[in-house]
Amino acid sequence: MGLGITVATILDNKSAAKSASTDLADCTAIDGSAMIALGIEVLLTFNASATLGATVKIFTSADGTNYTSADTQEYDIPYSNATVRHSFTVAAGHKNYKVQVTNLDTGQSITAIYVYSEPQVAS
Secondary structure, X not given: OOEEEOXXXXXXXXXXXXXXXXXXXXXXXXXXXXXXXEEEEEEEEEOOOOOOOEEXXXXXXXXXXXXXXXXXXXXXXXXXXXXXXXXXXXXXXXXXXXXXXXXXXXXXXXXXXXXXXXXXXXX
């Protein structure tokens, strides 16, 4: 048995208005059925006038249709006057995953949001 990682874009060039989130429906689901570990990489651009960062939220689903009402895991990205790239590991153990990015700033949008999944699966 081997292990493999296939990177996929699951959120592509989205924006989050001030105090808003990306739409969970815009995120491609990640199949966790054969997954051993899951890496998430987020690329986003803060407005130069912003003062607060973002939170990346992980939602899970047993049936691929009905996702949890509350996030299963969160990762905070502090504000930076730039385009930033952050990565983190998500706990395995669920059938399906989706990601949502929440803008914590009350005055400025976040643009050019990309989220990449890096599931490690047994092959």
